[in-house]
Amino acid sequence: MTDLKGGMIPRDWRHQPPAFTPDYKSSRLRSPKLPKLSMPSTPSEDSGPVFTREILGPLDDDLTLNHAAPGEMAIGPRIIVHGQVKDEMGRGVPGALLEIWQANAGGRYRHKNDGYLAPLDPNFGGCGRAITDDEGGYRFHTVLPGPYPWPNGANDWRPAHIHFSVFGQSFAQRLVTQMYFEGDPLIWRCPIVATIPDRAAIERLIAPLDMAATVPFDARAYRFDLLLRGRHASPFENRPEGL
Amino acid sequence: MKLHETASQTVGPYVHIGCMPNAIGLHDVYPEDLGARMRGESTEGQKITIEGIIRDGAGAPLTDALVEIWQADARGRYGADGSGFTGWGRAAADAQSGVWRFETIKPGAVEAMAPHITFWIAARGINMALHTRMYFPEDETLQASDPVLAGFVPAPRRNTLIAQKTADFMYQFNIHLQGSEETVFFDV
Numbered sequence: 295m296t297d298l299k300g301g302m303i304p305r306d307w308r309h310q311p312p313a314f315t316p317d318y319k320s321s322r323l324r325s326p327k328l329p330k331l332s333m334p335s336t337p338s339e340d341s342g343p344v345f346t347r348e349i350l351g352p353l354d355d356d357l358t359l360n361h362a363a364p365g366e367m368a369i370g371p372r373i374i375v376h377g378q379v380k381d382e383m384g385r386g387v388p389g390a391l392l393e394i395w396q397a398n399a400g401g402r403y404r405h406k407n408d409g410y411l412a413p414l415d416p417n418f419g420g421c422g423r424a425i426t427d428d429e430g431g432y433r434f435h436t437v438l439p440g441p442y443p444w445p446n447g448a449n450d451w452r453p454a455h456i457h458f459s460v461f462g463q464s465f466a467q468r469l470v471t472q473m474y475f476e477g478d479p480l481i482w483r484c485p486i487v488a489t490i491p492d493r494a495a496i497e498r499l500i501a502p503l504d505m506a507a508t509v510p511f512d513a514r515a516y517r518f519d520l521l522l523r524g525r526h527a528s529p530f531e532n533r534p535e536g537l
Numbered sequence: 538m539k540l541h542e543t544a545s546q547t548v549g550p551y552v553h554i555g556c557m558p559n560a561i562g563l564h565d566v567y568p569e570d571l572g573a574r575m576r577g578e579s580t581e582g583q584k585i586t587i588e589g590i591i592r593d594g595a596g597a598p599l600t601d602a603l604v605e606i607w608q609a610d611a612r613g614r615y616g617a618d619g620s621g622f623t624g625w626g627r628a629a630a631d632a633q634s635g636v637w638r639f640e641t642i643k644p645g646a647v648e649a650m651a652p653h654i655t656f657w658i659a660a661r662g663i664n665m666a667l668h669t670r671m672y673f674p675e676d677e678t679l680q681a682s683d684p685v686l687a688g689f690v691p692a693p694r695r696n697t698l699i700a701q702k703t704a705d706f707m708y709q710f711n712i713h714l715q716g717s718e719e720t721v722f723f724d725v
């Protein structure tokens with residue numbers, strides 16, 4: 295049997311939600327009961343798919359327009375969400391694929407299972423994607439999503455949020471999370487937010503208003519940096535370009 | 538200074554809007570869902586189909602799950618090979634049955650590891666997406682010296698990582714989140 299070298303720095307679980315979080319009811323039957331098996335990463339996790347800009351359409355990063363009829367626009371407060379994807383050593387991660395999805399300004403998703411009273415917006419599709427630049431930077435244009443009620447407790451409301459899915463350079467860096475907005479009083483009442491055991495880790499999911507990046511008379515900006523787990527400095531082989 | 542990895546949050550019930558809109562009938566955003574096609578006409582290797590169901594602790598299928606796989610090519614190499622093979626696939630669980638399906642090729646052995654496919658599972662109620670692996674039932678000999686299967690997985694649980702062959706080139710890999718057959722998930 296060969297030794298596994300492990301290209302990834304082991305994950306720090308203190309900042310991550312446990313699987314079983316009974317106040318978030320859906321986790322009760324969907325949380326593995328046995329502890330995860332820890333092992334060093336192998337080439338199967340150190341490697342990962344590579345995405346190039348050819349997969350992107352010209353409006354993929356603009357949710358105000360990417361589903362709007364010609365000459366029209368999604369309804370809601372216009373915002374920019376931007377930031378940097380970094381690893382735990384603070385290095386920017388270029389070529390990271392970000393996929394986002396969100397409710398419309400009224401808090402309604404374009405999904406047949408979402409029966410919330412708030413109306414659909416025919417000009418809003420609710421998803422977008424981008425690939426980070428050489429420094430790991432990204433930028434989306436969208437509308438501020440509305441909070442929405444959800445069946446959990448008797449009166450639970452999700453704070454306004456944008457779902458993020460991230461591919462870094464290793465499949466072991468794969469991350470999904472949600473971004474919240476500075477000042478939203480629902481954040482600290484949300485059972486999904488509260489699955490995260492560490493207050494500072496929650497605060498890092500709350501994007502501050504970024505006046506420096508705000509476009510006057512156009513869109514307010516929020517800054518959200520994403521941190522992927524680190525890889526050992528020695529580069530590893532096996533990464534041909536182009537997926 | 539070492540920074541902290543961003544905390545994970547569940548993908549919630551509507552992950553397909555963002556990641557596989559075509560799979561749920563939203564055909565007006567992206568021309569094709571990413572990960573929907575894994576192989577090309579000239580891709581080397583044995584074409585196979587893998588399907589399965591993810592079940593919760595009550596035995597109910599997860600009909601809202603997103604499943605991703607990452608695998609080597611027929612020669613055990615990771616990454617696109619120019620033949621249309623990507624190594625990466627993504628599937629949506631069927632909204633009624635919960636069945637997900639991949640049309641791919643059988644991977645080769647990677648170093649000392651027997652042929653296997655890495656799985657990544659996200660759904661409502663899963664706070665941090667789960668990593669597991671699928672091995673093939675016909676590779677028993679290689680599995681006996683596989684550094685992960687033989688090196689880390691306790692013998693009584695190894696069978697949770699081995700798919701069943703249901704027909705020629707058809708495999709079934711069911712995943713159990715809880716219960717007596719709970720699948721092995723990795724902190725890797």
Ligand SMILES: [Fe+3]
Nearest residue numbers: 452455457549
């Ligand atoms: Fe949501």
